[in-house]
Amino acid sequence: MLKIESIDQNQFSTIIEERTSRDSETYEVIDERVKNIINSIRDRGDAAVFDYIEQLDGAKLDNLFVTEEEINQAFEQVDDELIDILQEARHNIDNYHRNQSEKSWYTNDGPGIWLGQQVTPIERVGVYVPGGKAAYPSTVLMNVVPAKVAGVESITVTTPVQADGKVNPNTLVAASIAGADQILKVGGAHGIATLAYGTESVNKVYKIVGPGNAYVARAKKFVFGDVDIDMIAGPSEVCVIADDQAEPKLIAADLLAQAEHDELASSILVTTSKRIANEVQQEVETQTKNLSRKEILDVSITKQGRIYLVDDLENAFEFVNELAPEHLEVLVEQPFEQLPKIKNAGAIFLGSYSPEPLGDYFAGPNHTLPTNGTAKFSSPLGVYDFQKKSSVIYYDKQSLEQVNQKIQKFAEAEGLDAHAASIRKRFE
Amino acid sequence: MLKIESIDQNQFSTIIEERTSRDSETYEVIDERVKNIINSIRDRGDAAVFDYIEQLDGAKLDNLFVTEEEINQAFEQVDDELIDILQEARHNIDNYHRNQSEKSWYTNDGPGIWLGQQVTPIERVGVYVPGGKAAYPSTVLMNVVPAKVAGVESITVTTPVQADGKVNPNTLVAASIAGADQILKVGGAHGIATLAYGTESVNKVYKIVGPGNAYVARAKKFVFGDVDIDMIAGPSEVCVIADDQAEPKLIAADLLAQAEHDELASSILVTTSKRIANEVQQEVETQTKNLSRKEILDVSITKQGRIYLVDDLENAFEFVNELAPEHLEVLVEQPFEQLPKIKNAGAIFLGSYSPEPLGDYFAGPNHTLPTNGTAKFSSPLGVYDFQKKSSVIYYDKQSLEQVNQKIQKFAEAEGLDAHAASIRKRFE
Numbered sequence: 079m080l081k082i083e084s085i086d087q088n089q090f091s092t093i094i095e096e097r098t099s100r101d102s103e104t105y106e107v108i109d110e111r112v113k114n115i116i117n118s119i120r121d122r123g124d125a126a127v128f129d130y131i132e133q134l135d136g137a138k139l140d141n142l143f144v145t146e147e148e149i150n151q152a153f154e155q156v157d158d159e160l161i162d163i164l165q166e167a168r169h170n171i172d173n174y175h176r177n178q179s180e181k182s183w184y185t186n187d188g189p190g191i192w193l194g195q196q197v198t199p200i201e202r203v204g205v206y207v208p209g210g211k212a213a214y215p216s217t218v219l220m221n222v223v224p225a226k227v228a229g230v231e232s233i234t235v236t237t238p239v240q241a242d243g244k245v246n247p248n249t250l251v252a253a254s255i256a257g258a259d260q261i262l263k264v265g266g267a268h269g270i271a272t273l274a275y276g277t278e279s280v281n282k283v284y285k286i287v288g289p290g291n292a293y294v295a296r297a298k299k300f301v302f303g304d305v306d307i308d309m310i311a312g313p314s315e316v317c318v319i320a321d322d323q324a325e326p327k328l329i330a331a332d333l334l335a336q337a338e339h340d341e342l343a344s345s346i347l348v349t350t351s352k353r354i355a356n357e358v359q360q361e362v363e364t365q366t367k368n369l370s371r372k373e374i375l376d377v378s379i380t381k382q383g384r385i386y387l388v389d390d391l392e393n394a395f396e397f398v399n400e401l402a403p404e405h406l407e408v409l410v411e412q413p414f415e416q417l418p419k420i421k422n423a424g425a426i427f428l429g430s431y432s433p434e435p436l437g438d439y440f441a442g443p444n445h446t447l448p449t450n451g452t453a454k455f456s457s458p459l460g461v462y463d464f465q466k467k468s469s470v471i472y473y474d475k476q477s478l479e480q481v482n483q484k485i486q487k488f489a490e491a492e493g494l495d496a497h498a499a500s501i502r503k504r505f506e
Numbered sequence: 507m508l509k510i511e512s513i514d515q516n517q518f519s520t521i522i523e524e525r526t527s528r529d530s531e532t533y534e535v536i537d538e539r540v541k542n543i544i545n546s547i548r549d550r551g552d553a554a555v556f557d558y559i560e561q562l563d564g565a566k567l568d569n570l571f572v573t574e575e576e577i578n579q580a581f582e583q584v585d586d587e588l589i590d591i592l593q594e595a596r597h598n599i600d601n602y603h604r605n606q607s608e609k610s611w612y613t614n615d616g617p618g619i620w621l622g623q624q625v626t627p628i629e630r631v632g633v634y635v636p637g638g639k640a641a642y643p644s645t646v647l648m649n650v651v652p653a654k655v656a657g658v659e660s661i662t663v664t665t666p667v668q669a670d671g672k673v674n675p676n677t678l679v680a681a682s683i684a685g686a687d688q689i690l691k692v693g694g695a696h697g698i699a700t701l702a703y704g705t706e707s708v709n710k711v712y713k714i715v716g717p718g719n720a721y722v723a724r725a726k727k728f729v730f731g732d733v734d735i736d737m738i739a740g741p742s743e744v745c746v747i748a749d750d751q752a753e754p755k756l757i758a759a760d761l762l763a764q765a766e767h768d769e770l771a772s773s774i775l776v777t778t779s780k781r782i783a784n785e786v787q788q789e790v791e792t793q794t795k796n797l798s799r800k801e802i803l804d805v806s807i808t809k810q811g812r813i814y815l816v817d818d819l820e821n822a823f824e825f826v827n828e829l830a831p832e833h834l835e836v837l838v839e840q841p842f843e844q845l846p847k848i849k850n851a852g853a854i855f856l857g858s859y860s861p862e863p864l865g866d867y868f869a870g871p872n873h874t875l876p877t878n879g880t881a882k883f884s885s886p887l888g889v890y891d892f893q894k895k896s897s898v899i900y901y902d903k904q905s906l907e908q909v910n911q912k913i914q915k916f917a918e919a920e921g922l923d924a925h926a927a928s929i930r931k932r933f934e
Contacts, residue, residue, distance in 0.1 A: 157919075159915060160915065160916070160919050163912045163915060163916050164916075166912065167916070173615070174613075174621055177611060177613060177623070178623070183605060185602075185605060187601070191869075192856075193602055193869060193870055193871060195605070195606070195871075196845060196848070196854065198849050198850075200882065200883050201849060201850075201882070211921065214920050215919070215920070216916065216920065248919070284882045284883045285883045303880075305883065306880075306883035306884065327931060328928075328931060328932060331924070331927055331928040331931045332928050334924045334927070334928070335922075335924045335925045335927070335928035337924070338922055338923075338924040338925070339922075365927070368927075369923055369924050369927065370923050371922075371923070371924065375924070413900075414900070417624060417898070420624070420896065421626050421629060422626075422629075422896075423896045424896060424897070425896060425897040425898075425899065426624065426896050426897065426898045426899070427899050427900075428620075428898065428899065428900040429900055429901075429902075430903075430932070431901050431902055431903045431905070431906040431932060432899050432900050432901045432906070433906075433928045433929060433932065434928070435913060435917055435922075435925040435926075435928050435929055436899065436901060436906065436909075436913060436929070437897070437899050438917075438925065439913050439916045439917065439925075440909055440912065440913050440916065441619075441621060441899050441901065442621055443621060443623075443897035443898075443899055444897065447897075452734075453894070453896070454628065454629070454712045454894075455628050455712045455713045455733070455734035455894060456734065456894055457894045457895040457896075458895060458896075458897050460895065462890070466881070466882075466883060466884055466885045467885040467886060467888065468848065468850075468851045468852060468853060468854050468881070468885075468886075469852070469853040469854065469865070469871035469872065469875075469886050470845070470853075470854045470856065470871075471853065471854070471855050471856065471860050471864065471865050471869050471871055472841075472842070472855075472856040472857055472860050473857075473859050473860045473864060473869065474857075474859055475858075475859045477859070478859040478860070478861075478864065481864075481868055484591045484594065484868065485863060485864060485867050485868050487587060487588065487591055488588070488591050488592075488595070488644065488867045488868065489863055489866075489867065491585075491588050491643070491676070492642050492643070492644065493639065494763070494766060494767075494799075494863075495766075495797055495798050495799070496759070496762045496763045496765070496766040496797050496799065496803070497763045497766070497863040497866065497867075498863075499759055499762070499763070499793070499796075499797065500756075500759040500760050500762070500763035500861045500862070500863050501861060501863055501864070503755060503756060503759045504756060504858070504859060504861070
């Protein structure tokens with residue numbers, strides 16, 4: 079049963095602290111194994127990678143890369159209709175993300191002074207794609223397409239190999255449609271180590287993105303610093319804000335869509351209406367019966383789900399900004415009018431016909447979003463995650479001469495006389 | 507003596523791997539103390555902060571905040587000329603960074619479909635400023651001004667208090683000129699914990715930036731996840747690319763300006779000219795004699811400094827892109843023409859009158875830059891570090907109906923039938 083709680087402003091921060099408190103779980107056993115895997119691959123390269131694949135995935139390979147032929151086979155295996163849908167989704171994702179692409183710029187403030195910012199793509203990027211049940215083709219598109227739009231020269235997808243030496247055909251088709259440059263059959267911590275340090279046959283990358291199990295997440299943490307990584311995502315969340323105009327049946331369906339991800343997924347309704355609260359509670363019970371992932375739903379709805387009753391819409395938005403949810407559905411009259419009130423949310427869905435699954439698959443914005451309150455300081459995965467900036471400074475002689483004394487004075491105030499000398503020597 | 511090495515392309519990656527290999531130093535003693543500090547402050551709030559200040563800084567305070575009066579006193583203590591220079595530097599930094607500010611955008615692709623990206627500032631930010639000799643007012647400006655330009659509502663500067671209960675006046679003046687909203691007298695790991703978790707008197711922040719000693723760096727690592735942090739910077743570096751037109755005297759001065767920072771600072775010349783290499787080597791010896799930080803210079807020049815002789819300019823840029831230096835000075839004929847060759851560098855200084863200290867203090871671009879090869883995947887500190895994005899999605903009924911079947915099919919292919927139901931229920 080989805081619990082209902084009436085809350086007031088004084089309780090907001092306590093409730094949210096409890097909801098978002100991190101488990102300080104330790105991963106001693108996993109960490110020990112992950113470190114060994116990373117060190118062996120750094121020492122022994124390909125030989126170690128082949129060994130781990132045999133040992134952990136049960137496959138004997140003689141080539142780490144998926145071949146052209148295997149990709150063609152995958153296209154034959156996957157339903158043509160799904161291929162078309164993937165292509166349309168790729169188009170929409172590409173279209174949206176092009177708006178994020180940054181350009182280099184220069185300013186010319188006064189004669190003889192040029193300042194600017196040169197924007198360049200990260201040269202080589204790795205995308206981790208989970209195997210098994212979590213092999214979501216939408217995730218492949220959402221991670222590869224922004225890197226492609228950013229102009230990354232080399233995108234390497236890596237994904238676990240099955241014991242028969244093959245890779246999930248949906249993953250292959252999605253990676254190919256998204257424009258990956260090569261696909262590796264290396265999952266788990268060995269996949270991350272291979273991307274981060276390279277081997278005889280694999281070029282190392284400078285950044286690794288994409289979700290994975292605990293081994294993958296810990297391996298990403300270890301290689302961070304040597305390469306960049308994306309944020310390690312927590313369980314998925316939806317928060318629906320509803321007034322008394324909203325449709326309980328749709329709210330319930332959207333809460334359940336989130337809850338089916340896993341037992342830790344969190345589905346929250348914040349509403350000003352007691353009637354809506356009661357009807358949604360009832361609808362969730364009813365709709366659950368017709369869904370296939372009932373066991374997961376029961377646990378996540380009971381443990382993580384909640385209906386919060388608040389006094390008014392102002393309070394609702396204050397609560398939401400404190401919560402900073404991954405997905406926020408705004409099911410109130412005049413949803414556009416609410417946008418300026420929203421400070422912290424990964425993705426915002428406006429109105430009754432913009433349910434969260436539209437964003438997961440199809441509309442174009444990225445579905446890799448900040449979870450667990452991190453929308454207070456971070457952003458959806460985007461083109462900006464695959465570009466970087468260099469400042470550019472040019473002064474001519476006269477321009478530097480004009481500020482010569484000031485810079486020397488500043489440098490001396492900081493006790494750095496070689497800094498002052500570097501300026502002074504230009505005018506001796 | 508600054509060593510000269512002739513190198514060819516095959517050696518580039520080995521040389522750079524050696525230069526940028528991270529020390530896997532452990533910090534057991536520091537970590538233990540830092541964890542205790544963080545836990546006490548989370549448990550006991552202000553009381554713990556006051557205790558640590560007494561114990562570690564030797565000051566007995568009854569208020570953690572710098573008062574208006576103390577700021578006014580600082581303005582009286584600091585040289586008026588320096589105040590003017592700080593104000594002019596602030597103006598230049600503000601001016602440059604305004605170009606980085608991102609705007610929200612919306613697209614309207616087809617009737618009934620609105621997609622966008624809402625850009626908002628991080629609400630509350632903390633800036634750590636070291637005390638003692640490393641209390642650089644330039645660092646205060648470079649960290650506070652971009653947050654201000656981003657529109658951060660509340661910027662809290664924190665810096666160590668002296669035993670007499672006072673704070674470095676240069677820091678106070680710079681923080682006030684930069685526009686900090688409040689200044690705390692809390693240094694070290696206790697400063698970071700106070701910002702990250704808040705106390706009765708201090709509001710917690712969502713992101714912490716700024717340099718610090720090992721305690722500060724480790725504390726930032728521990729609180730990361732609960733709040734965001736900037737990158738933990740390594741020792742400073744300059745790389746000068748010079749052809750045979752360059753002035754050895756200026757190159758030497760610029761290498762020394764970098765080397766004076768500390769014994770681990772690295773100063774590299776990459777040149778195509780044997781004559782330049784020899785003359786720079788000689789000039790470094792000569793100029794060192796007249797500088798005050800001779801002991802530091804001797805160590806950093808001998809241990810970290812190097813002149814690399816390469817065959818041609820193509821090789822020079824290839825080496826530099828592999829090195830990804832924090833600062834890159836381009837002292838060759840037609841420096842602008844070289845920009846497209848530069849893929850990885852924190853800041854690029856073009857021509858003979860754009861020495862690195864110009865960027866440290868005055869020109870406007872940020873001096874907080876990626877070190878130790880991380881320019882391959884990261885950027886200077888900027889306004890973008892204090893802004894975040896939310897995706898915005900709106901479909902009307904007709905637009906969703908058109909893609910209804912496709913999204914359901916996609917969701918079912920991923921085994922998520924509650925996702926499919928959330929779409930389907932809208933058309934039942």
